[in-house]
Amino acid sequence: MRFGFIALASVLLLIGGACGALLLSATDIRIGAVLADPYIRHVLGFTFWQAGLSALLSVGLAIPVARAFARQARFPGRRLLLRIFLMPMVTPVIVAVFGIVAVHGQSGWITRALGAAGVPPDHYVYGLTGILIAHLFFNLPLATRLLLQAWDTVPGETWRLAQQLGLGSGTIFRLIEWPLLRERLPGTAMLVFLLCFVSFATVLALGGGPAATTLEVAIYQALRFDFDLDRAVTLALLQTLLCGALLLFAHRFALPLPPSAGLGRAIERDDRRLPGALVLDGASIFAACLIVLLPLLATVIDGLAGPIVPTLADPVIMRGLLYSLGIALMAGFGTTFIALGLAHLIRGCHARPRLVPAASLVELAGMATVLLSPLALGTGFFLLLRSAAMMQPVALAAVMLINALMAMPYAMRILVPAMLTAAREQDRLCAALGLSGWNRWRLIDWPGLRRPIGMAFGFAAALSAGDLGAIALFGGPGTATLPLLLYQQLGAYRVEEAAVTALLLLLVSLGLYSLIERGVGGHASA
Numbered sequence: 001m002r003f004g005f006i007a008l009a010s011v012l013l014l015i016g017g018a019c020g021a022l023l024l025s026a027t028d029i030r031i032g033a034v035l036a037d038p039y040i041r042h043v044l045g046f047t048f049w050q051a052g053l054s055a056l057l058s059v060g061l062a063i064p065v066a067r068a069f070a071r072q073a074r075f076p077g078r079r080l081l082l083r084i085f086l087m088p089m090v091t092p093v094i095v096a097v098f099g100i101v102a103v104h105g106q107s108g109w110i111t112r113a114l115g116a117a118g119v120p121p122d123h124y125v126y127g128l129t130g131i132l133i134a135h136l137f138f139n140l141p142l143a144t145r146l147l148l149q150a151w152d153t154v155p156g157e158t159w160r161l162a163q164q165l166g167l168g169s170g171t172i173f174r175l176i177e178w179p180l181l182r183e184r185l186p187g188t189a190m191l192v193f194l195l196c197f198v199s200f201a202t203v204l205a206l207g208g209g210p211a212a213t214t215l216e217v218a219i220y221q222a223l224r225f226d227f228d229l230d231r232a233v234t235l236a237l238l239q240t241l242l243c244g245a246l247l248l249f250a251h252r253f254a255l256p257l258p259p260s261a262g263l264g265r266a267i268e269r270d271d272r273r274l275p276g277a278l279v280l281d282g283a284s285i286f287a288a289c290l291i292v293l294l295p296l297l298a299t300v301i302d303g304l305a306g307p308i309v310p311t312l313a314d315p316v317i318m319r320g321l322l323y324s325l326g327i328a329l330m331a332g333f334g335t336t337f338i339a340l341g342l343a344h345l346i347r348g349c350h351a352r353p354r355l356v357p358a359a360s361l362v363e364l365a366g367m368a369t370v371l372l373s374p375l376a377l378g379t380g381f382f383l384l385l386r387s388a389a390m391m392q393p394v395a396l397a398a399v400m401l402i403n404a405l406m407a408m409p410y411a412m413r414i415l416v417p418a419m420l421t422a423a424r425e426q427d428r429l430c431a432a433l434g435l436s437g438w439n440r441w442r443l444i445d446w447p448g449l450r451r452p453i454g455m456a457f458g459f460a461a462a463l464s465a466g467d468l469g470a471i472a473l474f475g476g477p478g479t480a481t482l483p484l485l486l487y488q489q490l491g492a493y494r495v496e497e498a499a500v501t502a503l504l505l506l507l508v509s510l511g512l513y514s515l516i517e518r519g520v521g522g523h524a525s526a
Contacts, residue, residue: 003341003344003345004341004342004343004344004345004346004348004362005345006341007337007338007339007340007341007342007344007345008341008342008345008362008365010338011338011342011365011366011368011405011408012365014401014405015368015369015372015377015405017380017384018377018378018380018381018384019372019377019380020380021380021381021383021384022229022233022236022376022379022380022383023233025229025233025383026229026230026233026234027229027230028230029230029233029234029237030234031234031237031238033234034231034234034235034238035238039210040218040235043213043214043215043218044215044238046128046211046212046213046214047197047214047215048197049128050128050131050132050135050196050199050203050212050214051193051194051196051197051199052193053128053132054131054132054135054136054139054192054193054196055139055189055190055192055193055196056189057132057135057136057140058135058136058139058140058142058143058192059143059147059185059188059189059192061136061140061287061288062140062143062144062146062147062188063147063181064280064281064284065140065144065284065285065287065288066143066144066145066147066148066150066151067151067173067177067281067284068280068281068282068284068285069081069082069144069148069285070148070151070152071277071281072278072281072285081285081289082145084289084292084293085141085144085145085288085292086141086145087141087292087296087510088137088138088141088142088292089138089141089142089459090458090459090462090463090466090509090510090513091138091296091466091506091509091510092465092466092467092468092483092505092506092509093134093138093200093201093202093205093466093468094201094205094466094468094483094486094487094490094502094505095299095466095486095502095505095506095509096134096137096138096202096295097134097201097202097205097206097490098299098302098486098490098498098499098502099294099295099296099297099298099299099502100125100130100133100134100137100206100295101125101130101206101490102295102298102299102302102499103294103295103298104124104125104130104133105123105125106123106125108125108298109294109298111123125206126206126207126208126212127206127207127208127209127211127212128212130206130207130208131199131202131203131206131207131212134202134206135192135195135196135199135202136291137291137292137295138195138202139192139195139196140288140291140292141288141292142191142192143188143192144288146184146187146188146191147181147184147185147188149184150177150180150181150183150184151177151180153180154176154177154180158176162176169276169277190246190247190249193246194243194246194247194370197214197215197239197242197243197246198214198215198216198239198243198373199214199216200214200216200217200220200374200375200468200469201468201469201483201487203216203217204217204220204468205487205490215235215238215239215373216239216373216375218235219232219235219236219239219373219375219376220375220472220473222235223375223379223473224472224473229379232375232376232379233376235373236372236373236375236376239373240371240372240373243370243371244371247370247371296506299499299502299503299506300503300506302499302502302503303499303500303502303503303504303506304503305499306496306497306499306500306503307496307497307500308500311497311500311501312500312504316480316485317482317485317501317504319478319480320480320481320482320484320485321482321504321508323396323479323480323481323482324465324481324482324483324505324508325465325508325512326396327396327399327400327403327464327465327481328403328461328462328464328465328508328512329461329512330400330404331400331401331403331404331407331460331461331464332404332407332457332458332460332461332462332464332512332516333457333461334400334401334404335403335404335405335407335408335411335456335457335460335464336411336415336453336456336457336460338366338404338408339366339408339411339412339414339415339456340415340453340456342362342363342365342366342412342416343412343415343416343418343419344419345359345362346359346362346363346416346419346420347419347420347422347423349362350420350423351423351427363412363416366408366409366412366416367408367409367412369405369406369408369409370409374402374406374469374470375469375472375473377402377405377406378398378399378402378469378470378473378474379473381398381401381402382398382473382474385398392476392478392479395474395475395476395479396474396479398470398474399467399470399471399474399475399479399481400464402469402470403463403464403467403470404460404464406463406467406469406470407459407460407463407464410456410459410460410463411456411459411460414452414455414456414459415449415452415453415456418448418449418452419449422444422445422448422449425448426444426445426448429444430444450520450521450522451521451522452521453520453521454516454517454518454519454520454521454522455517455521457516457517457520458512458513458514458515458516458517458520458521459513461512461513461516462509462510462512462513465482465483465505465508465509465512466483466505466509467483468483468484468487471483471484472484472487482501482504482505482508483505485501486498486501486502486505489501
């Protein structure tokens with residue numbers, strides 16, 4: 001368990017040091033005074049409003065899409081579509097923003113199609129509507145995959161019994177599917193709500209002005225433009241308290257899924273062939289594919305039509321590519337290494353009945369960054385490294401550390417369940433054979449955990465490659481990564497160059513995820 005204690009100490013030291021430096025540097029933290037500001041009240045209200053609408057749209061649309069995938073379990077291309085639904089999770093936010101603008105913007109596909117049909121265009125992509133479209137792109141596939149797990153818990157015998165009783169589609173939904181969905185929905189909706197609540201790059205790029213600003217963007221404005229530490233720390237503390245309260249609220253109302261009592265038989269549903277089911281399921285899957293694929297397709301088409309050779313020949317772009325790859329690989333490795341250590345420590349705690357409560361505290365430490373503003377965390381690192389933060393190696397190292405910490409919750413959600421499952425299956429065998437330490441890892445743990453480790457490593461690297469938050473604070477003319485360069489190109493209206501940069505960044509993120517997942521994990525996930 002020594003490895004786990006080292007990982008835990010590293011997380012506590014990094015997070016505690018950054019937060020401590022931030023709190024000690026602030027001299028006047030008054031949440032009440034900040035809340036008395038009408039602008040902050042407007043920002044807070046808009047933050048809740050856009051997050052609530054985003055969660056409602058994403059989860060509400062995910063229900064018929066997930067049901068369609070569950071009911072039509074054997075149509076051609078189903079497995080491919082589910083893998084495509086993974087793409088938004090590893091697509092950089094700034095690339096998705098470019099694709100959405102290419103589809104919905106002033107000169108986008110939809111505007112041109114409406115103009116050709118004689119319909120006056122409506123410039124809706126900047127503001128609340130654009131934010132909702134972007135959040136739907138990211139969170140509809142995530143919510144669909146999470147809700148689809150509810151159908152996986154239904155035994156095949158239940159569908160056979162429903163077939164024998166002649167239950168219709170509506171009755172099946174009311175008696176079988178809805179009770180399971182009701183247990184999954186609070187957790188899924190709250191996860192989507194929190195992701196939208198702390199959204200930064202989406203709102204920064206598509207907000208369109210002060211009227212559409214969230215707390216995270218307000219923290220960025222206080223740090224980057226005003227360098228008002230007191231205001232930034234107060235807003236970050238307010239956001240952390242709100243996120244913590246929301247998590248406790250979701251935990252209070254979330255219900256555990258009952259274990260499946262079936263025999264594991266795969267029984268196809270009888271209602272899948274009904275004409276109404278075929279039309280509804282087909283329309284749901286088609287609409288979801290349009291939401292996911294159109295921005296990605298627009299990014300690819302516009303990128304291929306842009307000045308590829310001149311853009312790629314630009315030494316600034318090549319330097320940004322190298323920085324992005326280096327930061328992504330180092331951050332991904334750091335995330336996986338620490339998350340693996342924490343998962344190992346959690347397994348050790350579960351093996352000792354007296355230490356089982358401590359396992360929850362260890363997992364909470366690994367998930368802590370989901371409550372923290374990455375911008376505030378980055379500012380804490382900046383203050384810790386105040387004398388050297390402008391030095392290029394130090395700035396890049398800080399970006400790598402922040403990205404590694406912010407990807408921790410995702411890696412923990414992949415590695416901890418896999419580690420505990422492996423412990424239940426292998427602990428007795430290892431004890432009987434006297435295997436422990438390195439020998440157990442080499443012979444037992446690594447073959448079984450290789451796939452989730454590859455997924456966690458690839459996912460963390462892809463997230464880091466497309467991150468804009470940390471580099472927006474530490475990045476300068478000599479340390480700009482591809483996401484920062486793309487944001488600067490869009491801000492300067494260099495659309496054609498931005499198209500090529502967006503395509504390059506998309507290929508980098510997807511390529512990193514695929515290569516690491518296959519190389520480390522041994523094969524692609526389903």
